[in-house]
Amino acid sequence: xxxxxVKGMNDVLPAEVARWQEMERVAREVFALYGYRExxxxxxxxxxxxxxxxxxxxxxxxxxxxxxxDKGEELLAxxxxxTAGTVRAFIEHGAYVEGPxxxxxxxxxxxxxxxxxxxxxxxxQIGCEAFGIAEPFLDxxxxxxxxxxxxxxxxxxxxxxxxxxxxxxxxxxxxxxxAYLVGRKAELCPDCNERIERNPLRVLDCKVxxxxxxxxxxxxxxxxxxxxxxxxxxxxxxxxxxxxVAYRVDGRLVRGLDxxxxxxYEFTSDALGSQSAVAGGGRYDxxxxxxxxxxxxxxxxxxxxxxxxMILEKAGRAPPATGPAVFFVSADAEGAMExxxxxxxxxxAGVACDLDPRGGKMKAQFKQAxxxxxxxxxxxxxxxxRSGQGKLKDVKTREEKAVALGELVELLRRSAxxxxxxxxxxxxxxxxxxxxxxxxxxDTPRRREGKS
Ligand code: HAM
Numbered sequence: 001x002x003x004x005x006v007k008g009m010n011d012v013l014p015a016e017v018a019r020w021q022e023m024e025r026v027a028r029e030v031f032a033l034y035g036y037r038e039x040x041x042x043x044x045x046x047x048x049x050x051x052x053x054x055x056x057x058x059x060x061x062x063x064x065x066x067x068x069x070d071k072g073e074e075l076l077a078x079x080x081x082x083t084a085g086t087v088r089a090f091i092e093h094g095a096y097v098e099g100p101x102x103x104x105x106x107x108x109x110x111x112x113x114x115x116x117x118x119x120x121x122x123x124x125q126i127g128c129e130a131f132g133i134a135e136p137f138l139d140x141x142x143x144x145x146x147x148x149x150x151x152x153x154x155x156x157x158x159x160x161x162x163x164x165x166x167x168x169x170x171x172x173x174x175x176x177x178x179a180y181l182v183g184r185k186a187e188l189c190p191d192c193n194e195r196i197e198r199n200p201l202r203v204l205d206c207k208v209x210x211x212x213x214x215x216x217x218x219x220x221x222x223x224x225x226x227x228x229x230x231x232x233x234x235x236x237x238x239x240x241x242x243x244x245v246a247y248r249v250d251g252r253l254v255r256g257l258d259x260x261x262x263x264x265y266e267f268t269s270d271a272l273g274s275q276s277a278v279a280g281g282g283r284y285d286x287x288x289x290x291x292x293x294x295x296x297x298x299x300x301x302x303x304x305x306x307x308x309x310m311i312l313e314k315a316g317r318a319p320p321a322t323g324p325a326v327f328f329v330s331a332d333a334e335g336a337m338e339x340x341x342x343x344x345x346x347x348x349a350g351v352a353c354d355l356d357p358r359g360g361k362m363k364a365q366f367k368q369a370x371x372x373x374x375x376x377x378x379x380x381x382x383x384x385x386r387s388g389q390g391k392l393k394d395v396k397t398r399e400e401k402a403v404a405l406g407e408l409v410e411l412l413r414r415s416a417x418x419x420x421x422x423x424x425x426x427x428x429x430x431x432x433x434x435x436x437x438x439x440x441x442x443d444t445p446r447r448r449e450g451k452s
Contacts, residue, residue: 327395
């Protein structure tokens with residue numbers, strides 16, 4: 001009996017994996033340019049971490065988290081997102097003593113959502129988290145990083161920016177919003193009604209057509225921001241303007257996780273349909289403290305790899321070719337032996353090549369060369385072995401060029417290295433840029449607490 005995979009959890013087959021590797025390679029390169037270093041944390045964490053970190057009232061924790069008891073001991077969860085685990089690791093290893101840190105991660109996340117296009121139960125995120133800096137220029141720089149990443153992949157995405165306030169302005173706004181929503185209950189959908197008590201801000205996220213007039217007329221948090229949050233948002237905007245990153249302020253942008261303060265942002269794409277967010281993030285200046293660490297501001301984002309792959313596919317972008325440089329086609333037993341030897345020689349020199357150990361009809365071997373995406377096919381038989389000469393046949397155009405077998409390694413090594421070279425390979429920042437503080441002073445949490 002065949003066993004099917006779990007609903008909402010997908011296989012990514014080799015042809016598609018090439019695209020994923022490309023998305024991840026470019027991410028690593030861009031993140032290195034901005035000074036982010038990779039962290040790897042477990043897929044399983046204490047369930048309590050997410051209840052406390054992401055918020056008990058969120059759908060992610062309340063409805064969608066995979067929770068299980070570990071043999072009657074502890075309640076564990078498959079991580080629904082990467083921020084809480086990264087913060088846990090940051091605190092557990094005392095990383096804060098080293099000052100500000102920029103980390104990134106990639107890997108699978110799990111949410112028991114209703115699967116649909118672009119929404120899965122296992123999905124993959126690439127995320128960045130920056131700790132220890134409350135200044136708004138970090139927000140602008142991080143958003144610019146993401147814009148830079150999309151630009152390098154040739155992806156067009158729209159940036160929506162908002163401020164969700166902080167502890168000094170949000171409570172009063174929430175009370176006002178709740179009172180307004182309660183008064184208009186009858187005009188709102190069942191989902192909205194359920195959220196009014198549990199998570200009123202999320203009501204603003206409802207996409208149901210009939211709810212829109214009520215939500216459009218709802219009190220606006222942007223109009224109720226405290227001076228500190230307003231100044232912060234203005235500085236983020238100024239930073240983005242300076243960096244040439246286009247954005248749209250969207251007062252109704254709210255996020256599905258409770259840890260955000262001030263900056264919240266999302267990149268959306270028309271190519272995605274109803275699940276239009278390809279990336280989202282924001283500030284979480286209280287999260288490290290909430291999870292038991294010292295007061296440490298933070299900001300981060302995560303992008304969905306499945307959704308990014310969908311955008312690239314929709315734009316007609318083929319995954320990068322991964323085929324070998326050459327495929328040996330053996331004409332006889334002598335050629336088969338020579339092919340085996342030459343393949344070993346090429347691989348030792350770092351040139352990818354392949355052959356079909358079954359030998360067989362040459363036409364079938366040429367087909368095989370085509371199927372694996374080889375750049376060249378090279379026929380080897382007794383004649384080539386004796387003369388030391390062969391013909392490299394371009395698998396696509398069928399053009400041929402003569403080659404001395406003794407020069408094969410050199411020739412193929414040269415042509416492989418003349419391909420599109422990676423333009424940005426930075427192990428760490430080359431230059432640290434120091435700036436005199438020229439911007440208007442901004443009200444940061446540290447300053448407000450009188451610690452600066
Ligand atoms: P999020 O908005 O829940 O934020 O997820 C980020 C991205 O992950 C989404 O924009 C989407 O592309 C992708 N994603 C989320 N759920 C699914 C799903 N069920 N199927 C496919 N893709 C999905 C976070 O997770 C925060 N931890 C981001 C963050 C990092 N904030 C601060 N630091």
